[in-house]
Amino acid sequence: MSIEEQTTTTVSPPPPGGRRPPVPGWLLGLGPLVLIVVLMAVFALLNGPGLAKLSEGIPPKEEIAVEDVRFLPGQIQVTARNEGPDPVSIAQVNVSDYYAAFTQTRETMAPLETTTLTISYHWVDGDPYEIALVTSIGGKIPATVDAAALSPERGTSFFGLMTLLGIYVGVIPVALGMLWMPFIRRSSAAWIRLLLGVTVGLLAFLAVDAILEGMELVAGSGAFGGPLVVFLGALVAYLVLEGTDAWMRRHQDLSSIGKPAALPPRRLALLIAIGIGLHNLGEGLAIGSAYAVGSLALGATLIVGFAIHNTTEGLAIVTPLAKEPARLGRLAVLGLIAGAPAIAGALIGATVNQPALSAFLLGLGAGAVAQVALKILPLMKDHAVKVLTPLASAGIILGLAIMFATGLLVQA
Missing domain, CATH: 2.60.40.10 (Immunoglobulins)
Known part of the structure; x- marks a missing residue:
């Protein structure tokens, strides 16, 4: 083959009608963004041409x-x-x-x-x-x-105290609640539906409580979105858990496709532990920050109150595992997932007392437990495929009542 022939075969023919190749799609999407950034930069450098008179005579806004x-x-x-x-x-x-x-x-x-x-x-x-x-x-x-107290030095002993505090209010109560596992395993189907209703009531109370507490932290503040950061956190947690669940479903056995949307018990218990863990992260954050500024006296009575209040969270984790093999290692991991974030929350709260961050983390916990509560509902169906049966409704009311009553012990 001659050089002339080789040249002819390697050069691609021009587009029909002499048109240029199309512009890449990513460049079309990037172009407007670059233009917006350039215009905003010019606007800032020129200090908003023509807008200076708008602020004349108006006092600055102080937040x-x-x-x-x-x-x-x-x-x-x-x-x-x-x-x-x-x-x-x-x-x-x-x-x-x-x-x-x-x-x-x-x-x-x-x-x-x-x-x-x-x-x-x-x-x-x-x-x-x-x-x-x-x-x-x-x-x-x-x-x-409310009561001034000498602020502790933020050294090794202080962070050790925060770790111990997280263990007291998070890890130990959840572990104690999981001791109901033998009782649940011997319960009838009707009792299981009742306990699942109690679990839904517990999680619903945690979600509402976290939302209200988060909104109280940022009440009257418009910075970082104000109360919107609570709902942003809730939405983020809900979408992340939903996406995680969808990814796990995609990798499960294809034989389950087309069947009811009830989650496998092990996966549901894991989601409950994650949701409660996110809630305990926000709870630990609030406790750590309050202790750091001396506005909360964490005496033995209050520790006992937190323990009683959070023990019910262990019950929520083990209820879906009523018919599953009781493996101590798996239960220990679930307990740590649910309780250990209280340690991290206490440590963060003791060093970074930022209301918007606390509100966002409380929103994360609220969205997580709300998502898990919705996942439990299909498991509560009776033989007539009804969810809110009298027994299930009674369980939900009982769960709400338990959390409200034990919550009175930790008012500070």
Whole structure:
């Protein structure tokens, strides 16, 4: 074959009609994004041409969140974050109607920046205090401490205490609740449906409680979405668990295709443990952050209250496994998945006291347990393929009542 022939065969013919090759699809999608970024950058560099007069005569919007209050010998340390769109300066600090001298790490807080104020004040152990941060334009940001206590040093012993606290309120109660396994294995089908109803009631209470607690943490704050972060966390957890379940179904035996959508007991128990674990993560976060700022006295009575309240979570995990072989290793893993996140939550809460983060994690727990509660419903069907039978409804009401009654023991 000659060189001329080789050249002829390797050169592709031009497109019909002389048209150019089509533009790649990914480039068509990337183009508008690049254009938007360029326009926003130019707009920011020019400081919003023509919009300067809109803010004339309007005071800046001040949204400050107090994230941490620590009591040290002769001092009170307050960490605040600017969650608004405008810069903010703290000009004065008032502690129980006394204007105290203070220093701060940042004179002016830009949006999302923090400052730590060290206030010279001889506080008294056990006394309540009302702290108000006064801004340069006269705004007041309040912070209330019910009972002042010396803040622990955040060293090895402190984190060891937080770990022990997580074990007390998470791991041990769940393990105790799983001791109902022998009783459940000897129960009749009717009793199992009743206990499944109790499990749904328990999870429903946890979901509602987490949503309400998360919204309370960010009430009155529009930063990071405000109360929306709770629902965002719930939606993320729900979608992640649904996606995980769909992936697991895709890899299961093809013979199960077309059958009812009830989950296998082992997988359902795993999802329940994951959901409860996410809930306990948020619970541990709240406990750790409250203890770190000295606003919660975690005495023996409160520990017992948490233990009783969380013991019912172990019952929820083992109920779907009534007819499964009781393997100690599997039960131990499920118990750790459900209880150990309380340890992580306490450690995080003791070091990062951020209301929006706490609310998001509480939302994660709410979405997770709600998703699992819906997965339990197909298992509650009777011979007439009805879910909300009188027995199942009674179980749900009983579960709600148990959680409400035991929840009264941990009010602090």
